[in-house]
């Protein structure tokens with residue numbers, strides 16, 4: 271018979287307690303037998319539904335570094351243990367030393383190998399919008415020569431309210447526009463959602479994202495993102511401000527690993543249909559429970575252009591895709607990005623079949639995909655704009671409205687972000 275002390279405890283400590291600890295962002299701790307026992311039915315439901323742990327990629331699309339999802343055996347064991355009334359088992363000195371056969375996989379999460387630069391928000395910020403506050407803070411990139419970002423980690427100042435952090439790099443050309451945006455509000459930072467705000471056509475690149483439990487990490491070996499002197503870092507912080515208690519402040523820090531040179535400079539390519547950005551390019555009519563838009567495009571003829579990789583990856587050559595992230599807002603249901611080969615084959619890069627706005631990030635492919643000229647990138651998004659899937663404000667579900675592309679919380683996006691190098 272499976273017990274907490276001999277089997278399940280070590281597994282839950284390894285795979286849940288990194289987020290579910292006292293004072294963490296998760297709603298309760300799962301560090302002791304009593305805490306786990308009290309939540310056993312919720313745990314059973316969450317692992318069966320695969321809502322926890324919050325690993326987003328759908329099965330069967332691709333394989334990723336640091337996969338922390340539970341295997342079918344691990345899920346079955348937790349369920350069996352709960353169904354046998356969750357016994358504690360014989361006492362042991364250290365639950366984690368019980369060398370449970372259940373604790374396999376989910377490794378590879380060692381974090382970043384070195385910290386070269388740390389940047390902190392200049393002052394503490396107190397959430398002002400409830401129950402969610404999306405705020406961008408602008409930090410000056412201090413390096414005076416071209417450098418390469420080769421690792422990223424964010425360290426929330428206040429674990430209880432920081433739900434996610436995304437770092438965007440603002441090019442020197444756009445820095446003044448963003449500084450003006452930042453100066454508009456007397457409180458630190460400015461309101462932003464889905465992106466760093468500012469002119470949507472400006473060249474902003476993702477450099478990293480953090481969500482609870484994420485130890486941070488290096489970029490794929492030999493690769494790094496070039497950052498020019500005079501750039502700014504826009505830090506988007508999502509505050510789960512429903513958990514805010516009077517007087518709470520957050521002052522988040524981001525850490526970078528940086529190198530003077532890398533073998534393969536990387537470019538973070540945002541991929542979408544740019545026609546969707548204008549007017550009614552991406553209609554999501556009010557009341558519709560299933561609306562899809564898709565787009566197929568070969569970026570290779572344009573890659574070297576200044577708005578894209580600026581010569582980093584020459585046009586009309588093959589490139590390598592190392593990681594992928596996807597982005598929609600709150601009406602999103604399913605999203606995927608694929609490579610459609612010239613010969614008709616398809617390679618799935620990333621698919622999320624139960625979209626959750628709160629858990630976005632990039633996923634590194636165990637084996638990079640090579641994209642040849644003539645192949646196409648394919649993105650497909652599906653939304654639910656029915657009455658039952660609307661935002662609830664002050665306890666009131668909102669009326670569905672016609673939705674289009676936009677930066678606002680009630681607008682939508684359909685975007686893939688892929689991390690690429692020359693082949």
Ligand code: HEC
Pocket residue numbers: 282285286287288289290295296297309312313316317321322323324340481482483484628
């Ligand atoms: C990466 C961080 C993280 C990990 C790992 C994690 N959780 Fe959670 N968990 C959360 C957060 C945050 C919430 C609050 C709801 C949300 O934001 O989705 C939550 C909510 C829950 C809930 C409440 C109901 C629900 O489904 O939302 C249960 C039960 C739960 N977690 C169980 C687990 C178990 C069991 C594991 C390990 C097998 C686990 N969690 C691993 C972060 C995590």
